[in-house]
Amino acid sequence: MKIAFIGGGNMATALIGGLVGKVAEPQNIHVVDLNADSLQALQGKFGVTTATAIDGTVASSDVVVLAVKPQQIHDVVATLKPFIGAQLVLSIAAGIRIADMSRWLDGHQAVVRAMPNTPALIGRGITGVAANQEVSTLQRAQADSILKAVGETVWVSSEEQLDAVTAISGSGPAYVFYFLEAMEKAATELGLSSAEGMQLAKATFEGATELARRSDESVATLRERVTSKGGTTYAALVSMEQSGVKDSIVTALKAAAARSKELGDEFGKA
Ligand SMILES: NC(=O)C1=CN([C@@H]2O[C@H](COP(=O)(O)OP(=O)(O)OC[C@H]3O[C@@H](n4cnc5c(N)ncnc54)[C@H](O)[C@@H]3O)[C@@H](O)[C@H]2O)C=CC1
Ligand SMILES: O=C(O)[C@@H]1CCC=N1
Numbered sequence: 221m222k223i224a225f226i227g228g229g230n231m232a233t234a235l236i237g238g239l240v241g242k243v244a245e246p247q248n249i250h251v252v253d254l255n256a257d258s259l260q261a262l263q264g265k266f267g268v269t270t271a272t273a274i275d276g277t278v279a280s281s282d283v284v285v286l287a288v289k290p291q292q293i294h295d296v297v298a299t300l301k302p303f304i305g306a307q308l309v310l311s312i313a314a315g316i317r318i319a320d321m322s323r324w325l326d327g328h329q330a331v332v333r334a335m336p337n338t339p340a341l342i343g344r345g346i347t348g349v350a351a352n353q354e355v356s357t358l359q360r361a362q363a364d365s366i367l368k369a370v371g372e373t374v375w376v377s378s379e380e381q382l383d384a385v386t387a388i389s390g391s392g393p394a395y396v397f398y399f400l401e402a403m404e405k406a407a408t409e410l411g412l413s414s415a416e417g418m419q420l421a422k423a424t425f426e427g428a429t430e431l432a433r434r435s436d437e438s439v440a441t442l443r444e445r446v447t448s449k450g451g452t453t454y455a456a457l458v459s460m461e462q463s464g465v466k467d468s469i470v471t472a473l474k475a476a477a478a479r480s481k482e483l484g485d486e487f488g489k490a
Pocket of ligand 1: 227228231232253254255287288289290292296313335336337338390
């Protein structure tokens with residue numbers, strides 16, 4: 221498979237790291253970015269080919285991955301249009317809708333929209349994916365193999381659900397890091413070193429999520445197992461409930477989903 225990336229930043233780098241040598245040989249991965257330093261780094265690390273402008277190699281690729289910021293997608297797609305024939309266009313930009321990208325490409329272009337996350341960097345990402353009618357079975361499989369190179373994929377039945385996916389797993393790593401920061405802060409205020417606090421917090425997250433994954437029981441049951449009546453966990457959870465932590469988290473994730481929708485409205489109008 222020949223794959224061209226437009227945008228060679230954080231997410232593109234993570235995807236390329238998973239693809240090289242597994243899904244595509246480095247000489248069949250082409251990266252276009254305005255930043256020559258980023259391109260040099262990608263070329264040095266992975267052996268991919270690079271260019272500072274969309275070129276013939278993009279035109280002869282099987283899949284074009286759009287990995288620029290949402291606000292740049294319209295201009296990039298406008299520049300891309302003359303180079304697009306039968307390729308699959310795979311966008312990872314937050315919010316930008318398939319119908320808008322398809323319209324900017326004069327319609328009827330096979331477009332897949334995906335929402336990966338940064339644990340892709342270590343092959344532990346999860347990506348929500350949606351496709352339009354023009355995407356063939358082969359192209360779905362191509363998109364899936366690109367995204368599976370860095371973790372799991374979840375195909376959603378309706379593209380609108382990608383706003384929710386963005387709120388849960390796309391932005392999700394940031395919430396986990398935020399929680400780890402809070403645990404570290406508590407650890408230092410309780411007399412541990414910052415390093416000790418972080419070690420304890422990271423191992424706890426890793427162990428608890430792996431336990432939840434492997435267990436047949438609900439997370440509520442697993443939580444209850446930690447919580448002795450009148451004990452320490454109970455004291456913490458009562459405090460969290462009183463502060464409305466769970467409701468705050470739900471409200472925050474709804475804000476992320478709303479922002480995803482808003483990005484589509486804001487940058488999809490053109
Ligand atoms: N960072 C994250 O956790 C996630 C990001 N995304 C989406 O991935 C996309 C890229 O995000 P990041 O990789 O984090 O951003 P980034 O800023 O690291 O990478 C964007 C790259 O695009 C390049 N670029 C800008 N204009 C260009 C143009 N006209 N032609 C070619 N290259 C151009 C920039 O030089 C930069 O290297 C965004 O749309 C974002 O919504 C999706 C899932 C997770
Ligand atoms: O914050 C953002 O807009 C992007 C999309 C999901 C994660 N980062």
